Each structure stands twice: as C-alpha cells, then as structure tokens.
Amino acid sequence: MATINYSELDGRSAGFFALLALLAVMVAGGLGGAWYMEHNGHYVTGMTNRIVWGVPHVFAVFLIVAASGALNVASIASVFGRELYKPLARLSGVLSITLLAGGLAVLVLDLGRPERLIVAMTHYNFKSIFAWNIFLYTGFFAIVAAYLWVMLERRMNAYSKPLGLLAFLWRLILTTGTGSIFGFLVAREAYDSALYAPLFIIMSFAFGLAIFILVLMAACGGTRRPLGDAIVVRLTALLGQFVAVLMYFVVVYHLTNLYFTGRHDFERFILVDGGVYTALFWLGQVLIGGMLPLALLFHPIWSRSRRVVAAASVCVILGGLAQIYVIIIGGQAYPLVIFPGKEVASRIFDGVIATYAPSLPEVALGVSGIALALVLTAVALKVLPLLPRSLADRDVAAVPPGNA
Amino acid sequence: MSLDRRSFLGLGAAAFAGAAITPGLRLIELVQARSPEEAASTLKRWGLLIDTTRCSDCEVCVTACHTENGVTGHGRPATDAQWIRKVTLSDKRTGHAQALPLMCQHCEHPPCVDVCPTGASFKRADGIVLVDKHTCIGCRYCVMACPYGARSFIHETVTGQKPDVPRGKGTVESCTLCVHRIDRDGQPACVDACSKDGGKAMVFGDLNDGAGELRQRLRREPSIQLRADLALNTGVRYQGL
Numbered sequence A: 001m002a003t004i005n006y007s008e009l010d011g012r013s014a015g016f017f018a019l020l021a022l023l024a025v026m027v028a029g030g031l032g033g034a035w036y037m038e039h040n041g042h043y044v045t046g047m048t049n050r051i052v053w054g055v056p057h058v059f060a061v062f063l064i065v066a067a068s069g070a071l072n073v074a075s076i077a078s079v080f081g082r083e084l085y086k087p088l089a090r091l092s093g094v095l096s097i098t099l100l101a102g103g104l105a106v107l108v109l110d111l112g113r114p115e116r117l118i119v120a121m122t123h124y125n126f127k128s129i130f131a132w133n134i135f136l137y138t139g140f141f142a143i144v145a146a147y148l149w150v151m152l153e154r155r156m157n158a159y160s161k162p163l164g165l166l167a168f169l170w171r172l173i174l175t176t177g178t179g180s181i182f183g184f185l186v187a188r189e190a191y192d193s194a195l196y197a198p199l200f201i202i203m204s205f206a207f208g209l210a211i212f213i214l215v216l217m218a219a220c221g222g223t224r225r226p227l228g229d230a231i232v233v234r235l236t237a238l239l240g241q242f243v244a245v246l247m248y249f250v251v252v253y254h255l256t257n258l259y260f261t262g263r264h265d266f267e268r269f270i271l272v273d274g275g276v277y278t279a280l281f282w283l284g285q286v287l288i289g290g291m292l293p294l295a296l297l298f299h300p301i302w303s304r305s306r307r308v309v310a311a312a313s314v315c316v317i318l319g320g321l322a323q324i325y326v327i328i329i330g331g332q333a334y335p336l337v338i339f340p341g342k343e344v345a346s347r348i349f350d351g352v353i354a355t356y357a358p359s360l361p362e363v364a365l366g367v368s369g370i371a372l373a374l375v376l377t378a379v380a381l382k383v384l385p386l387l388p389r390s391l392a393d394r395d396v397a398a399v400p401p402g403n404a
Numbered sequence B: 001m002s003l004d005r006r007s008f009l010g011l012g013a014a015a016f017a018g019a020a021i022t023p024g025l026r027l028i029e030l031v032q033a034r035s036p037e038e039a040a041s042t043l044k045r046w047g048l049l050i051d052t053t054r055c056s057d058c059e060v061c062v063t064a065c066h067t068e069n070g071v072t073g074h075g076r077p078a079t080d081a082q083w084i085r086k087v088t089l090s091d092k093r094t095g096h097a098q099a100l101p102l103m104c105q106h107c108e109h110p111p112c113v114d115v116c117p118t119g120a121s122f123k124r125a126d127g128i129v130l131v132d133k134h135t136c137i138g139c140r141y142c143v144m145a146c147p148y149g150a151r152s153f154i155h156e157t158v159t160g161q162k163p164d165v166p167r168g169k170g171t172v173e174s175c176t177l178c179v180h181r182i183d184r185d186g187q188p189a190c191v192d193a194c195s196k197d198g199g200k201a202m203v204f205g206d207l208n209d210g211a212g213e214l215r216q217r218l219r220r221e222p223s224i225q226l227r228a229d230l231a232l233n234t235g236v237r238y239q240g241l
Helices: A014-040 A055-070 A072-078 A085-111 A115-121 A129-151 A154-183 A196-222 A227-261 A261-273 A276-298 A306-333 A362-385 B007-031 B061-068 B111-113 B141-145 B191-199 B212-220
Strands: A342-346 B046-051 B084-091 B097-103 B121-123 B129-132 B202-204 B236-240
Touching: A014 A085, A055 A072, A055 A085, A055 A129, A055 A196, A055 A306, A055 A362, A072 A085, A072 A129, A072 A154, A072 A196, A072 B007, A072 B129, A085 A129, A085 A154, A085 A196, A085 A227, A085 A362, A085 B046, A129 A154, A129 A227, A129 B084, A129 B212, A154 B111, A154 B129, A196 A227, A196 A306, A196 A362, A196 B236, A227 A276, A227 A306, A227 B061, A261 A276, A362 B111, B061 B084, B061 B191, B111 B141, B191 B202, B202 B212
Parallel strands: B046 B236
Antiparallel strands: A342 B084, B046 B202, B084 B097, B121 B129
C-alpha cells in the first residue's frame, strides 16, 4: 500500500524565479492601474454611469467563482471519499484560497473609495446580498485554512472529513451568494432570475477545475514530478461533464427568456444583433467555452493527449471570461426598460445600447488578479508540502484511507 | 345701523374669544413645525406629481437642480453626474411624443437601499432616499439596482461644492429632493423653477397630508408610478403617460 509523500517545491530554479518575476510585474501593473484610477477618478476607465461594472468586475467575479470551484477536488476526496483525489486535496484547498484572494483584491481596488474597506467590514446592511458575501468570503478563507491545516497536520487528519463537508457546503452557499448578486437585481432584463445561483455554481465547477488542471500540470511538469493517467483521465472526464451541464444551464436561461415575449428584445440583443456581446456569446462562450472543449474532452483519441486536455482547459477559462463579460457588461449595456412600448431618448443615453471600451488601467487591474492568485499559489507550493512527490498511477492507485 | 345692548355684548364676546384663541391656534401651528434639530418623521412622506401634459421642451428643472446642488459637468456626458434628466418618449406604434423629467423616484421600498452593503444608501423617515457620503464605499451596486437609472457615480474630483450638498469623488449620489430646502420648509429647486419659468408641471407636497394639493390632485386625477410592476410605491407620480 502506497503512502503519499508530499514536499515543498525546490523553488530555486531560474525558471521559478522568472515565473515569480513575471507575475510580480503583472501584479505591479495592476496596482499601478488601480492607483491611476483612484487618483484621477473612474472617468479614466471605460466605465460610465451606464456601465458601472467593467473589466475589473469580469476578472473579479471569474476568480471568485473559480475559487469555490477549485475546492471541488478536495471535496470529492474528503466528502465523497474518492481516494484517488486525496493526493490533490491540498493543492485544491490552497488554490481556492489564492483565487479568492486574487478576485477580492481586484474588487476592492476598483471601489470608488478603496480606503474605506474598513467601513465595509464594520457597517452591514443585512438585506444586501453584497454584505452577506463579505461574510461568506471571509468565512471561506477561515474554513478552508482550517481544512488545509487538518490535512497538513497528520494528528488532525481525522477532522478532514467534517471540515471538508463544512467547506463544501460553505462554497455552495458562497457561489449562491455570488450568483444572487445578479439574480437579485429586479430591475434589469438580463438579471432578475433565480437561475443565476445554480448557473454560477456550475460555472464555478467548470472554471475552477480548468484552472486546477492547468496549475497541476504546470506544477508537476515544472518540478518533473510524475502525473499519471489515472488522475488526468478522471479530471478530464469530470471537466467534460461540468462543461456539458454548464451549457445546459445556458440553454435553459435563454430558452426561458425566449419564451417571455417581454424579453425578446433583450434576447435579440444578446443572440443576434448585439455586436461585441453577440460575438462573445457565440464565439467565446458557446464555441470556445463549450463546443470546442466538449469535442476535445470527449474525443476518444484526442482526449488522451495532455496537450489537448490543457488546451481544452484554456478554452474553458477563455469561454468563462467571455460568459461573465456578456453577463456583466452585456447585461448593463442593454437599456433599462422604464417605459415599455416607447422609444426613449435623453442626453445620458436612455433607451440606447451603452458603449463600453475597456481602458488599459482597468484591464491591467483585472489581469493582475490572476497574477496575484498564481504568485500566491507558487509561494504556497514553495513553503508548504502541498504537492505529492509523485502522482504516478502506481503511487496514487492505493492510497490508504485517512491519509489526506 | 345701531347696535342694541344685547348685540353689542354678543359681538364683543365673540371678538374677545377670537382675540384670545387666535394666538393659541398660531401656537399649534408653531408646535407642529419641525425644528432643525428634530429628526424627520414618518408622519410625512414627501412626494411629487409631474403632469407630463404640461411638460414642454424646456430644461429649467435640470438647470435649477444642478445649480442648486452644485452639480457641474466636465463635458463628458457618459461620466458626468446627472441628478435629473429630461427624457423624450415616442410611442413605438402611434408615434405620440412626450417629454418628462426623470429623477430618483424616492421609493418606499428602494432597491438601492436594499442592495447597499454598508447601509450608506438609506431612506429617511419622511421618505427621502439619500446616500451617506461617509459610508459609501463606491461599489456602485445601487446604480446596478436602481430601476430608473437615477444614480450617478462621481467619476472625477468635485469642485465648487455647496455647503448644504456634500459630494465626493468615488461615491454615488442622486436627487435628494432638495432635502436641505425641505428642512427649511421650502420645496425642491426643480419644482420652484418649473412653477416660475416652466410649464407648471410639478407639484410638491406631503403624500400623507389629505388636505394638501398633492393628495387632492392624486385623489381627483389619474396618475401612475413608473415601473409600478415592481411595487416599490414611488414618491414621484406621473400624469398624462
């Protein structure tokens, strides 16, 4: 019976430092962008009074959603007792923390008054799903940190199952909260739907697993640790299933809107004549984020190639960013329907599709969230024994129970 | 005409009683008035009635509002603050055209207040929806939630602020119903301007005051709330739509 041997990354290679340096530059770029936006005011961005949430929010929501999804691998091991996933649980837990940290950093740095974060931590309106999310995020950090500790500390291993269950339930509630930020917006055609909660949960499953697969491959490849087919084949199949369910939810969402006559104009905007949003929906979300990964992940021969699995994971991530762009920015670009049946015009662009052109500082801020998550992950892998020395088939096939 | 003794005494008694009671009545009025230190009361619910049939092409309400509240633009309509705007409507089937001013509707159940994470968006007891500039973190969730597009995020440094109207870069703001004027027994600048230089299309008043002009008009004449389907019970009502 094999025992899993975890170890820190050596982390002394030129490649590792080059990676850290590159990510640090990206993080610095994001901080510079945030400073520029804060110093001048948001008029220097592409955001306006019609598109109040822009590219930073696309990246922030993507990372927050992916964070809870990245925890799934650990949940499958601890909660559902799949031994094969146990060697991956630590990486899964750390990745969920770092992705959430990256997303929240972007969200906070985009605030009009980021220095008032303390106000957000001390003044609560409990009817606001946003306020609830603040608790859900901080609680997620605490619970997953404790979960990681009981996994890392051999004496505490027995607690990994109850804590894993708590973390799993918490992450479901957390993503419900994130989806409800949009689902609870009663006034806009694009939102106002309970479907956003389960939609965001399945989005998190897919995006989080795609990121997990890429980080796992990069970490094992970069440190020359074996990664066997037993794990990769299962993760590949799982990702394919998640993408299929995600597509199902997207179809149901649009079918519902297509059934409601009052929402036909909005659907026409997204599906037919919405310009960049229509292109991002069909090419980004559906083709690159859905059809292509499904074809690659379920293809009997192609799916055996690591490169193909990695490419499919990249597609899921790109499609995910496109999907969130369409949800957040497309949803705002479509005008509020205050006067049904009327053509509306005003000097502040009532009744017309709002324009939005992302500026460099806000793109830099958004991308820096991903960089921050990755740099934190790299540092965590260097200082903590998170990654098994070997994930070869013979080493993971018979992991003893409880050795998380 | 000469007065007999009985009539003289009667009139005298009435005059005396009137002289005695009148200051008392005046005192009741004074007692009912709100002192500056006193908190807003739920006994009042401030509101507006806008008669779109009287609303013309002018923009005096917009100009008056922005002058009163020190809301100045930078020539960037997409990011400049807009507390009140003129909207033109044209029926898609009949082509019937109308114009009206649109601003914060001062809802009884305001979505902006519901979603605000810190409670910076709040509703005063007398129904006026405001933003506490000290606790607004600039997340813009209220802008996402407002069904009327009534809120503005301050995209750049603010200059020329009015003492009564604190504003600040990085926070959200909207029509305050000229709360500083209401607290001094005045009425919103847009209503004053419309009455003086516009089409006399706006009536301001207390929705709880059954004897007031606003309630009388609302009782007599048909009016609607915008997005009445959301059941927000707006403080601003429209006629002629």
